[in-house]
Each structure stands twice: as structure tokens, then as C-alpha cells.
Amino acid sequence: MKAEKIPDIIVGRLPIYLRALQRMADNGLKTTSSQELGEHVGISAAQIRKDISQFGDFGKQGTGYSIAYLLDKLREILKVDRIWEVALIGAGDMGHALARYQGFTNRGFHIVMVFDNDKEKVGEKINGFIIEDTEKMVERLKSAGIKMAMLTVPAQAAQGVTDKLVQAGVKAILNYAPINLNVPPSVKVQYIDPSTHLQRMTYYL
Amino acid sequence: MKAEKIPDIIVGRLPIYLRALQRMADNGLKTTSSQELGEHVGISAAQIRKDISQFGDFGKQGTGYSIAYLLDKLREILKVDRIWEVALIGAGDMGHALARYQGFTNRGFHIVMVFDNDKEKVGEKINGFIIEDTEKMVERLKSAGIKMAMLTVPAQAAQGVTDKLVQAGVKAILNYAPINLNVPPSVKVQYIDPSTHLQRMTYYL
DNA sequence: TAGATTGTTAATCGATTAACAATC
DNA sequence: TAGATTGTTAATCGATTAACAATC
Numbered sequence: 001m002k003a004e005k006i007p008d009i010i011v012g013r014l015p016i017y018l019r020a021l022q023r024m025a026d027n028g029l030k031t032t033s034s035q036e037l038g039e040h041v042g043i044s045a046a047q048i049r050k051d052i053s054q055f056g057d058f059g060k061q062g063t064g065y066s067i068a069y070l071l072d073k074l075r076e077i078l079k080v081d082r083i084w085e086v087a088l089i090g091a092g093d094m095g096h097a098l099a100r101y102q103g104f105t106n107r108g109f110h111i112v113m114v115f116d117n118d119k120e121k122v123g124e125k126i127n128g129f130i131i132e133d134t135e136k137m138v139e140r141l142k143s144a145g146i147k148m149a150m151l152t153v154p155a156q157a158a159q160g161v162t163d164k165l166v167q168a169g170v171k172a173i174l175n176y177a178p179i180n181l182n183v184p185p186s187v188k189v190q191y192i193d194p195s196t197h198l199q200r201m202t203y204y205l
Numbered sequence: 206m207k208a209e210k211i212p213d214i215i216v217g218r219l220p221i222y223l224r225a226l227q228r229m230a231d232n233g234l235k236t237t238s239s240q241e242l243g244e245h246v247g248i249s250a251a252q253i254r255k256d257i258s259q260f261g262d263f264g265k266q267g268t269g270y271s272i273a274y275l276l277d278k279l280r281e282i283l284k285v286d287r288i289w290e291v292a293l294i295g296a297g298d299m300g301h302a303l304a305r306y307q308g309f310t311n312r313g314f315h316i317v318m319v320f321d322n323d324k325e326k327v328g329e330k331i332n333g334f335i336i337e338d339t340e341k342m343v344e345r346l347k348s349a350g351i352k353m354a355m356l357t358v359p360a361q362a363a364q365g366v367t368d369k370l371v372q373a374g375v376k377a378i379l380n381y382a383p384i385n386l387n388v389p390p391s392v393k394v395q396y397i398d399p400s401t402h403l404q405r406m407t408y409y410l
Numbered sequence: 411t412a413g414a415t416t417g418t419t420a421a422t423c424g425a426t427t428a429a430c431a432a433t434c
Numbered sequence: 435t436a437g438a439t440t441g442t443t444a445a446t447c448g449a450t451t452a453a454c455a456a457t458c
Contacts, residue, residue: 010449015404015405018404034415046451049416053416053417057417059416063415064415079407093302093305097302098399103398103400104399108403190402190403192402193224193308198377199312204216205284214424215425239439251429252425267433267437268440269438
């Protein structure tokens with residue numbers, strides 16, 4: 001185990017391992033090997049061992065990894081051994097789909113607030129949440145100490161909302177708007193843009 | 206310009222450049238430089254010049270790049286100088302949101318079919334499309350010659366549907382199900398899993 | 411014990427950056 | 435012309451793979 005700074009590219013693979021291990025556990029498996037896990041996620045066994053060994057000696061020679069133990073450790077490393085409260089900004093179609101999405105449960109996340117700047121929508125209920133006015137967002141996020149947000153507003157509104165999120169102390173943004181966001185280095189952004197993802201594949205067609 | 210094989214990591218950045226340039230064009234800008242584009246997308250000027258120069262000499266010393274010309278070239282390279290017909294499999298919340306999504310227009314994609322295996326949903330209309338039965342999917346995709354699909358079915362159904370897509374000749378899959386898909390090397394997959402994306406950020410919180 | 415598989419080292423491979431001649 | 439910026443080369447940096455001693 002090394003205590004040095006872990007490259008971003010390795011951190012990025014851990015959730016993939018976590019997801020595959022979770023699935024193995026759900027299927028009743030008890031142990032796995034770097035070889036087997038690698039086949040599941042399409043990554044070489046050597047790389048998986050190297051990645052995991054950055055954080056500790058979690059395996060056993062001859063038998064591999066205890067799935068339950070490795071799951072625990074990965075959740076701990078990724079800090080998803082707890083539930084993170086997430087704000088959802090933008091109550092359009094995509095916002096609605098995320099508000100109803102079941103896939104956050106057991107993965108460490110829970111939507112607790114929904115905002116929209118459309119006065120017509122404010123006050124409406126969506127999956128049990130009352131849509132709140134974006135004008136009150138900074139105050140609400142600050143007082144609730146929320147660190148994560150999902151952004152499903154139109155592209156032209158995204159940077160403005162982002163500035164407010166940063167101001168409110170949000171440190172991680174999952175951005176569905178098809179635009180690059182400008183944030184200070186202390187704030188992380190992940191991008192989900194279906195068109196961009198599709199365009200990564202058309203080159204090969 | 207080199208005619209050699211282009212690394213996947215470079216191809217993956219082109220849609221980001223394309224999106225930023227599109228935005229500049231929308232804002233009425235005519236030319237840009239690797240420096241300026243780099244500031245927009247958070248990539249070094251040197252890398253942008255190197256990436257672009259893999260495909261040709263599209264810039265001019267002293268003045269930079271014509272935005273319109275570079276847009277044309279990037280669209281051509283990425284093969285989004287045409288409209289790709291895309292099938293949507295899974296008419297749940299996420300499927301509905303994608304069926305209504307406006308962001309595919311002008312980016313090279315058009316949803317033309319929607320499938321679901323729920324007999325209750327089959328026949329229903331969603332954004333003008335009639336939801337079709339997954340049983341008829343392979344035949345329908347084959348005869349329409351569709352090469353791209355978006356998958357928004359539950360995780361436990363995803364691999365089965367994927368096998369049928371591959372059988373139908375689909376070569377690019379945008380997978381929203383939180384599971385790794387097994388496909389032949391000739392088929393490309395891109396993954397969108399909000400929980401995985403969020404978990405890439407919690408490590409830094 | 412024999413077989414399997416880890417963690418780690420060294421070698422290889424690939425990607426990024428810095429620098430600058432060419433030239434618009 | 436002078437200033438700006440490209441395309442490209444060489445240097446640096448980082449990531450992946452192969453191999454194997456350690457050991458369960």
C-alpha cells in the first residue's frame with residue numbers, strides 16, 4: 001500500500017469495480033479474482049491488482065478477493081459507505097426522470113431537494129418533493145450543508161446556476177447540460193451529454 | 206496530417222471540441238485559436254493543436270482556426286455531417302425523457318423507433334412514436350438498417366437485449382443500465398450511469 | 411504438498427507538454 | 435513588416451503490461 005496521491009484515472013475505475021462486485025454479491029458469489037473481475041469489466045487482471053493495491057492488501061494469494069470485504073473497502077475509499085444528500089436543479093423531463101430514478105438507493109446517494117426557476121413549476125410535487133424556487137437555492141443548500149448537485153437545466157442557464165452552486169458550497173456537480181462548466185479547481189464536475197457520447201461512437205461506424 | 210490509426214482518447218475529445226465550437230458559432234464568433242478553445246474546454250492549447258492536426262491542417266499561422274470550417278471538418282471526421290437513426294429500447298422514465306429530449310437535433314441523431322417488452326406499454330404513444338414490442342425488434346432494426354441504439358431497460362434485462370441488438374446489426378450502444386455489457390469488439394458501447402459518475406467525485410469530498 | 415493468485419518491480423508503451431521554425 | 439499562432443519534433447511524464455517471488 002502506498003499513501004501517495006492516487007491518479008484520477010484509477011479513482012475513476014473504482015466505481016466500475018464496485019458496481020461489478022455488487023452484482024457478483026447479489027448473485028451470491030463470495031470470492032473473485034483479478035482475472036474474473038477483469039473479464040466482467042473489460043480491464044486486464046494486472047491493472048485491477050495494481051489499482052486495488054494502491055489502497056491496501058485486500059486479497060489473498062491463491063484464493064483472490066473476498067467480495068464482501070472488497071466491497072466494504074471500496075465503499076470506504078470512495079466515501080459511499082454513507083448516504084450523500086444531493087440537490088437536483090431543473091425539473092424538466094430529465095429532472096423528473098432522475099427524481100424518480102431508483103438507481104441511487106444503495107449506491108450512496110439520495111435526492112433531497114429539487115429546484116426550478118419556472119414560477120409555474122414551483123410548489124408542484126415531483127416524486128414526493130416540492131419543487132422550490134431557484135432564488136432560494138443558495139440559502140437552502142448552505143443551511144442544509146449540501147455538497148452535491150445534479151444539473152438538468154438548459155445549456156444557456158447552466159453556467160449561471162453553477163456559479164450559484166459554487167457560491168453555496170457545492171463541491172461536486174453532475175452536469176446534464178451540453179456545455180462545459182467553469183468552476184474553481186476545488187469543485188469537481190462530471191458530464192453526461194448523450195449526444196457527445198453518441199458522437200464518440202459514430203467515428204467508428 | 207497522418208493517416209495512421211487515431212487513438213481512442215483523441216477521438217473522445219473531438220465531440221467536446223465540436224460542442225464548444227458550435228457554441229462559439231452560435232454566439233457569432235468567426236475564428237478562434239487553440240489557446241481560446243483550450244480555455245473553453247479545459248484542455249491545453251498544445252494538445253488541441255496536436256489532436257486536430259492528426260486529421261489535417263485546418264488552421265492558419267497567425268490567425269488560428271475558422272470556426273465554421275473546423276466545425277465542418279470535425280463533423281465530417283466524426284461522421285455527424287449526416288443524421289443517424291437511433292432506436293430507443295426501454296420506455297420507462299429515462300426512455301421517456303430521451304424520447305422528448307431536444308438535444309439530439311443538430312447534433313447528428315434522430316430517434317426513429319421505441320421498444321418495450323411490457324405488453325401494457327406496447328401501442329402507447331410517446332412523443333409521436335408508437336411503442337413497439339421488443340419481440341419484433343431484431344427484425345425491425347435489421348430491415349431499417351439501424352446501427353445505433355440507446356438502452357434504458359433495467360439492469361437485469363440489459364445483456365439479453367444487447368445480444369439481440371448485436372444480432373440485429375447494431376454497432377453502437379449508449380447504455381443507461383448500470384451494468385457492464387458484453388459485446389463483440391466490432392460493437393462500441395458508451396456508459397451513462399449517474400451513480401457511477403457521482404461516485405467518481407465523492408472520493409474527493 | 412501442489413496449484414492458484416496476489417502484490418510489486420521493471421520494462422514497455424502511449425500520451426502530454428514544451429519549444430520553436432514556419433508562415434499567415 | 436511585426437505579431438500571432440500554427441503544426442511538429444523532441445523531451446517528459448504517466449499509465450499499462452509482463453513477469454515472478456511470495457504465500458495462501
